[in-house]
Structures are given as C-alpha cells and as structure tokens.
Amino acid sequence: MFKRSDESLIAKALNGDQHAWQQLVNRHQSALFYFGLRLLGSQEDASDLLQDVLMVLCRNLGQYRGDSSFKSWLFGIANYRAMDMLRRRKYTDSDDALAQMPAEAAEMPEQLANQQQQQQVQQQLRKLPIEQRLVLELKFYQQFTFDEIATQLAISSNTVKSRFYAALDKMRLQLESDHVEQSANF
Amino acid sequence: MSNNQQIFEDWLEGKLTEQQCQQQLQFDPVWLDRMLNVQAMRADAAAPRFEVVPEFDSSALFAKQWQRPKPQRSWWPQVSLALSCAAMLISLSPAQLQLKDGSLTLSWQNTEAEVNAAVSTALTAYQHEQQQWLLQQLDFQQQNTSTQLVLLKDYLQNELKHDQRSDMLQLVEYLNQQRQSDWQYWQENYQPVQANYRPTDSYYLSPTNTGVVKP
Numbered sequence: 005m006f007k008r009s010d011e012s013l014i015a016k017a018l019n020g021d022q023h024a025w026q027q028l029v030n031r032h033q034s035a036l037f038y039f040g041l042r043l044l045g046s047q048e049d050a051s052d053l054l055q056d057v058l059m060v061l062c063r064n065l066g067q068y069r070g071d072s073s074f075k076s077w078l079f080g081i082a083n084y085r086a087m088d089m090l091r092r093r094k095y096t097d098s099d100d101a102l103a104q105m106p107a108e109a110a111e112m113p114e115q116l117a118n119q120q121q122q123q124q125v126q127q128q129l130r131k132l133p134i135e136q137r138l139v140l141e142l143k144f145y146q147q148f149t150f151d152e153i154a155t156q157l158a159i160s161s162n163t164v165k166s167r168f169y170a171a172l173d174k175m176r177l178q179l180e181s182d183h184v185e186q187s188a189n190f
Numbered sequence: 191m192s193n194n195q196q197i198f199e200d201w202l203e204g205k206l207t208e209q210q211c212q213q214q215l216q217f218d219p220v221w222l223d224r225m226l227n228v229q230a231m232r233a234d235a236a237a238p239r240f241e242v243v244p245e246f247d248s249s250a251l252f253a254k255q256w257q258r259p260k261p262q263r264s265w266w267p268q269v270s271l272a273l274s275c276a277a278m279l280i281s282l283s284p285a286q287l288q289l290k291d292g293s294l295t296l297s298w299q300n301t302e303a304e305v306n307a308a309v310s311t312a313l314t315a316y317q318h319e320q321q322q323w324l325l326q327q328l329d330f331q332q333q334n335t336s337t338q339l340v341l342l343k344d345y346l347q348n349e350l351k352h353d354q355r356s357d358m359l360q361l362v363e364y365l366n367q368q369r370q371s372d373w374q375y376w377q378e379n380y381q382p383v384q385a386n387y388r389p390t391d392s393y394y395l396s397p398t399n400t401g402v403v404k405p
Contacts, residue, residue: 020257022249029248037243051244058248062255125234144231149203172224179227 010074018066029058032075035146036082042129042141043086053089057082072155079146080156083138090134124182128175136171139164194221202228 008016008027016024036057040050060081068077129137142153150168154161194214198221201211208229215221280287288295 017252017256022252022257025252025256026249033246034239034243038239038241041239041241047241047244051246054244055246058246059251062248062251065256121230122234122237125230129231140231144228145235169224172227173220175227176220176223179223 011070014065014068014074025062032078033058035075036078039079039082039141039146040086042126042145043134043137044089045130049089053082053086056085056089060085072152075146076148076152076156079142079148083142083156087134087138124179128178131178132171132174136167136174139167140171143168194218197221198224201225 008024010028010031013024013028013031017028033054037050037054040053041047044050044053057078061078064081068074071077129140132140138157139153142148142156143150148156150161150164154164157164197206197211197214200206201208206214211225212222215225286297288297
C-alpha cells in the first residue's frame, strides 16, 4: 500500500487534517517512547517525554523546513527535552527505575533467548555518562549518521565521534571489570 | 584518522562486511573489542520491544492548535448551478417535456429527421422568397425600362420638332433673303427698263406726270 511521506503528512496536518497528524504520531511515537525508556529508565518518564515531545511537535510543526529528515528534526527536539528532564531531576545512574526494567521485560517469553546479553548491554549503557549514552542511542537504536547526530546535538561531527569511541572504550573497560568480578566471585 | 578507524567506520557504514572488518582488525584488540560492543548493541537494537506504548490522545491538542472551524457553507449556489446545468441539458437534449391535457409527457425526438425537415422547410421558404424577390425585381426593371423608353421617345420627338421648326425658320429666312435679293436685283436691273416700256395695248396703268391715264 502506498505510504505517504512525512513531509506530505505534515503538509496535510498543517491544513488541519487530523488523520494525517494521527498517522504522523503513530509512525514515530514507538521510537520516541523506547528512546525515552532507554535514556530515562522508567515508563512514566518515557511517557512524560513522549507527551512533552508531541506537544512541542504540535506547536512547532509549521517550523519544519525540510532541511533534514523529519525523524532527525523530531529527535533533535526529543534529545533537547530528554536532556532538559534529566537536568531538572538530577538524574543518576543508580535510579531504581532502571534496575526494574529488565525484570519487567523478562516476563515476555520471546525475550528469554537473548535476555542475558541484552541485560548486559543495557547495564553497560546505563553506566555511561548521559552525553555518551545519547550518542550510542542515536547511532545504534535510531540509525542516525554521525553528521545527523552532530546536527541534532548542535556539536561538531568530530565531537560526536570522540564521544562515540569514548563510550565504546568505557563499555569495554566495564566488561573487563565485570569479568574480573565474576572470576573473583567464583 | 588511523587506518583502523577508517576500516571500523567503513564497516559501520556498511562498506565492509563483518568478516572483512574482523580480518583487517584481528591484530588490534582495542578495535576488535569496539567491534564486539557494536555488534552487541546492534543485536539489542534489533531485538523487539514488548513494552506497551502508552496511549496519548494528541488529537485534542492538534485540534486546538491547527484545526479551524469549518466555514458555514450555503448550498444555494450549488443548487442554483445544478438546476442551471439540468435546464441546459434538457434544452440541448432531444428530450421534450410536453404538458398536454393535464398530463406531462416526456418524449425523445429524432433530432436528425427534425433537423433535416427544418432545413428543408427553411430552404423552401428561402427559395420562395428569392423567387418573389426576383419577380419583383423583374417587374420593377420592366417598368423602369418602359418609363425610360417613353421619356426617350418624348425627348426625341421634342428634339425632332425643335429641329424641324429650326429648319423651317432657316428656310423661311433663306427664302426671305432670296426674295429680298431678287427684289433688289429686279429694282436695280429691270425696273428702269420696265418704267420706260409700255405696250400700247397695255392694260396696265402707266404713270404720267399728270396722273394715271387709262388706256
């Protein structure tokens, strides 16, 4: 079936077409919610972020000029709002909500096969500084290029790469220390 | 940018396969570990998520921001246009509505025959009219010609009379001149001779110094 582009849906929505707006929201709200969930650590915060981003999107829909892809523009808003939320609540990695996430997900039988590896990745991600975590999130979970991430975060492409490799190295060190801890426990 | 970084980024962008990248980075454990981390994160990103996305009714928000009340539309212009189109169609189509003896009849006519008949009638009428006009023109021409002939005849007659009269006058004048000339010649040449000559038995009176003496 013919799928309308984001740009055509925006144009229709700007003319008052509520169906087009709903299509646009349905297309991107899952990605936004899971983005919030990974970054903020709780469903409530992810839901708040989703609502917040949709409200900002609705107010500023007419400002989208098509210079970048709509998804990139939308995640530019989401990044800003998420960072704002984290700054306001003084988010820490020891948040209880983060620890509850794998337990909730483990109830689903489809996840059991790769559960251990995913938990490990999620834990390593949570231990990263928020700027580095954001870069990895945008690179691997949202499939943006380094240039798109740089545009969204209003930093240079080299800074993005620097954070990216620093995050990968930090994850490697965490993995090594985890192995050391596990060996010591045995 | 180091060569290994270039290889790694080429693999990230899909320009190199996993095997090619592993083969080229096999002697650099740092880059190999980075690669393993990336593979783990890619696997995590590709895994389905089962958390329920909360329902958020953004339609009210959208309606408040972007939807405008629909303008109240009057249907009268559309109705008027539709009726006009219907009237035009009825007038152009071969359908005929006839109200006869209190009953409305819709009939379809053979337009071609009707048009042929109408053309034929019009042509006949035109022919008749043209003939009438030609006759009138002919009659008028004849009358005109007769009038002109009469006028020409009168003119010629008048001219002839005038010429005749002129000729007669000239003749009379000529004759008078001739007589005058003869008389003058006679007076000059014969009168003196005549005055002296008288026969004896002339009956005519002969002038004398004392008066007329009859023979």
